[in-house]
Amino acid sequence: MADNETLGEQLRRQGISRRSFLKFCAATTSLMALPPTMVSAVAAALEKARRPSVIWLSFQECTGCTESLTRSHSPTLESLIFGAISLDYHHTLQACAGHFAEHLRTEVIDKHPGEYLVLVDGSIPTRDDGVYSTIAGMTNVQILEETAAQAAAVIAVGTCAAFGGLPHADPNPTGAVPVSDIITDKPIINVSGCPPIPTVITGVLAHYLTFGGIPELDELGRPLMFYGDSIHDRCYRRPFYDKGLFAKTFDDAGARDGWCLYELGCKGPTTHNACATVKWNEGTSFPIESGHPCLGCSEPDFWDAGSFYNPLSAPIGDSSDWAAPAIAAGAAAGAALGLYGRRHKADAEARREPLTARDLEDKS
Template sequence: MRDPRTLGELMRERGVSRRAFLQFAGAMCSAMALPAEAAGPMAEGLARARRQSVIWLSFQECTGCTESFTRSFSPSLEDLIFDFISLDYHHTLQSVSGEAAEAARRQAMKDNAGQYIVVVDGSVPTAAEGVYSVIAGQTNLAMLAETVEHAAAVVAVGTCAAFGGLPEAHPNPTGAVAIDALVKGKPLINIPGCPPMPQAMVGTLTHILSFGQLPELDALKRPRAFFGETIHDRCYRRPFYERGLFAHSFDDEGARQGWCLFELGCKGPVTYNACASQKWNGGVSFPIQSGHGCIGCSEPGFWDRGGLYQPLSAATLRPGQGRAAWLGGAAVAGATLGAGAAALARQRQNATETPAAGAATTD
């Protein structure tokens, strides 16, 4: 049965002070780009909430999403599981197996009908009626349909679940599809990444617990708090990009000076994620800081968008990418940004020299 105690009651039993609770809420608000004044309502919402039943399904995946989840540091995985959520089923982390594991999943579904959250990592094979991935005698197709039927919401973590990922890459022999291709009529959140950031997973669950609703999402159903800006927007190497200073190999002088990695295939200008601001491993670093360009792993079809070390070009940019496409297109020319600025200056000069429509002129 669902624990009737609130999170506030559980926190007090564990000796967690109100001050510590507010500090946690403040940290979450900061991570999710919420105003500081939201920390109070978030703490109050968490205190009133009950432990959230979570059923985690793993399908066509590499376990990297779970590995990332275990790296959660604020709160830690242990705090999250024992204090905030009830992780009732997880292929990798659960101690039981076989019939006992499936009985636990179905019991959690029954006890929390209409209230539990389903987290899914991995894509779902659909070819040959889904026989390419089977768990406890059930295809992923059947298990997903059964589990989400009475769920309150579905969270697709990792690019395989959100967009199909590597299993869906050409020629896609298993007919792999993303979760939103199969789940209809349910609130759904995509948290892509290969793997996804632990802050994004924990922050999203915290938002749902605190406010009883989904966070603001973008057109691809990603939380804007973590996917509202490109890697390029926050990258500390961007000043070199603006100046047209690019590394041309991983061991040249430009690379040693920390210049922009665009010409080494960095996909930062067209990749929306929080790596550059949140960073990884407790805020220590992120790929670009470690000397490797962004591979665009939180975007749809990143495996099929060209070589990881090929610079972005008009051929690799998708229509409708707006600002990101402009940034990528502009970067192809590198130092020609200066020429663009000069052209803009000429346009402004011409505008001041040309009389406005209807203005008086003299001979």
């Protein structure tokens, strides 16, 4: 449970040096797109920050978001920062189970009203009264509404919680919706991605600990400091796009020379995330650097945007589905109109009354 120990006190207790702490603060400041002069302010704020209680709710999800987080750079300061919050309820990580686990959740709500954070991963099923996902006899909607009612803020971790994700994809059999469809009276931070970058999750938490509020968000509720740029604009392969040099297959000479993956379906131009700058696996690389196009996983409905390997400019769906019937319909309608035109012409010719000069003279 949350205690009165500050983050600085806890880090010192764990043997983290001042140098390491300041290094982390510098990285975090940079990550949050703050000027270097803010490093000392961030360090001071983080050092005095107290561990807030965090309830992590897992709904219709694959645990990929948790997997992403738990495999992040361990053991580094990022994971310790995450350890510095009091993670009181998390299906995958908590030791207890059953009624005792549920009791912990309600205890946090009762003891820290208005102070705890709610992190949600997974979408929420609403069809058939939400029976498609229940925990301890409660539907996901009931748990979310009950838990978020007294929360300081809600962080939707992953694309399922932020935008519905895979469960929300057509035909959406469970009526899955994102957190923002259920909770409308609390600040919600969408940390989208399938999964989100671990450093981005910790960065959002660090921002909350540092400034005590939610960061500036884009129109989709994502922190601008991480989702402000598109993958394409920050991609090291961008110069190849500008020159019109594209890999045609995954193993051609262009692919080996690091040419742009646009033709292989890269959705980098319309995807906002920090993959190209923060990268994954301790800053090792990101999908495009590993030779795979961006799937656009941090954007809404990316599962319904056609094949991952279709170029962004290509239509969603198979053109032959509509083109062939359209050609047939056009040919039929054209033939009908043509026949009508011919008949109209023949009728006009049949009704034609030739007028000669003599007729005109007779009339005058």
